[in-house]
Amino acid sequence: MEFAGCSRGSSGRALALAICLLALISLSCAARLSASSRQKLDVHKHLNRLNKPAVKSIKSPDGDIIDCVHISQQPAFDHPYLKDHKIQMRPTYHPEGLFAENKVAESTKERVNTQLWHVNGRCPEDTIPVRRTKEDDILRASSMKHYGRKKQRTIPKSADPDLANESGHQHAIAYVNGDKYYGAKATINVWEPKIQQPNEFSLSQLWVLGGSFGEDLNSIEAGWQVSPDLYGDNNTRLFTYWTSDAYQATGCYNLLCSGFIQINNEIAMGASISPVSGVRGSQYDISILVWKDPKEGHWWMQFGNDYVLGYWPSYLFSYLADSASMVEWGGEVVNSEPDGQHTSTQMGSGRFPEEGFGKASYFRNIQVVDSSNNLKAPKGLGTFTEQPNCYDVRTGSNGDWGHYFYYGGPGKNSNCP
Structure with a gap:
């Protein structure tokens, strides 16, 4: 040669x-x-799109930076449908019966959660708090395209058990279907479950669903989650999610894409919740309400009794432009099953429901909003879990907690290999 x-x-x-x-x-x-x-270069361009100019920035004790962004500059208005949208600063109507659980709320007032960044400041009027996205956040994702999005077909398939365990997603949920629903509410016990693998997560949330479990599912979701991949730590964080096409191309977590319009200057999507519950210790709750404004048609979200956070405009959706056909409450984990073995990622508190108050995690005062804009107890409540030896759910009702359930589990154990 x-x-x-x-x-x-x-x-x-x-x-x-x-x-x-x-x-x-x-x-x-x-x-x-x-x-x-x-x-x-691509990452920096994406960061510039996500991180809007801040009026003020606040360093949270957990390392987050919360940017106070002018309400008119928030990410929602990058959406082509929202270019000329006039912000609705308050809902036209609240559901009737919203404060029916005042007796319970008063007795647990000292156990209401706040967000960690509040320790170092608040955002001024006419701004909203936005958790700043960092370069490392994007680099942890499988791609920029998938950053801030759920993987396709990660829906809670209570209506389709044969397909339920695709992508390693497992659930322990209560649900209702077969009617028209205009919202849902729950008070959710807050924990910090242990996550075995960085690419796994554990969350507790409510789902407001429309359409079928195919490629046209509409979903609005809200609750708390621990997701090392998304946030870079194991903190428990408030989150929302939406999609109008079964998680294929639309929607995202929190404010990581355009869509959700925030009006509140006190609560940051994706920020850490503090404190959290402990076994045999104090129990901490968050209350979440999602409902459809009967006049404007937008889907609103409220956190606790005091914070109306914002809304998803109705024209983001197809089926949910009218009403929901299913509501779900409960826990979801991703189990990556390395070498065919179930991981020990916990759901809820990591304890099974039969262990009860102070040990197992719970949802209480679960309600739906009916066509008359009234909060009602759910009728025909069903439950679903793929592997009850790993994660389980048990329902009940009483005068103080209304309809409730305990749920969760440790993942891998002697009966869940």
């Missing part, structure tokens, strides 16, 4: 080979540097 421009001698061939190898290595390094530079 001859190398162009090289001597025919053995030493010349060796030298030529060395030069060629160095050239190939140099080209390979240059290509890698070029790809790395392109990625860094």
Whole structure:
């Protein structure tokens, strides 16, 4: 074999080979540097799209930076449908019966949660708090396209048990279907479940669902979650999610895409909740209400008794433009099953429901909003879990807690290999 421009001698061939190898290595390094530079440029462009100019920034004790963004500059208005949208600063109507649990709320007032960033400041009027996205947040994702989004077909498939465990998602939920629903409410016990693998998560939420469990599912979701991949830590955080096409191309967590319009300047989506419950210790709750404004048609979200956070405009959706056909409450985890073994990622408190108050996690005062804009106890409440030996659910009702259920579990154990 001859190398162009090289001597025919053995030493010349060796030298030529060395030069060629160095050239190939140099080209390979240059290509890698070029790809790395392109990625860094793309990441910075994405960060500039996500992180809007801040009026004020607040450093949270957990390392988050909360940017106070002018309400008119928030990410929602990047959506083509919302370019000329006039912000609705308050809902036209609240559901009737909203404060029917005042007796319970008063008795637990000292156990209401706040967000950790409040320790170091608050956002001024006419701004909303937005958790700043960092470069590391995006780099942890499988791709920029998937950052802030759930994987496709991660829906809580209570109506389709045969398909329920696709993508390693497992649930322990209570649900109602077969009617038209205009909202849902729950008071949710807050914990900090342990996550075994960084690509797994554990959450507790309510789902307001419309359409079928195919490619046209509409979903509005809200609750708390622990997700190391999304947030870079194991903190328990408030979150929302929405999709209008079964998690394929629309929707995202929190404010990581356009869609949800926030009006509140005190609660940050994706920010840490503090404190959390402890086994045999104090129990901490958050209350979440999602309902459809009967006049404007938008879907609103309220946190606790005091914070109306904002709304999803009705024209983001197809089926939910009218009403929901199913409501679900409960827990969901991703179990990556390395080597075919179930992981020990916990749901709820990591305890089974039969352990009861102070040990197991619960949802209480679960309600739906009916066509007359009234909060009602759910009728025909069903339950579903794929693997009750790993995560389970048990319902009940009484005068103080209304309809409630305990749920959760430890994941891998002697009966859940």
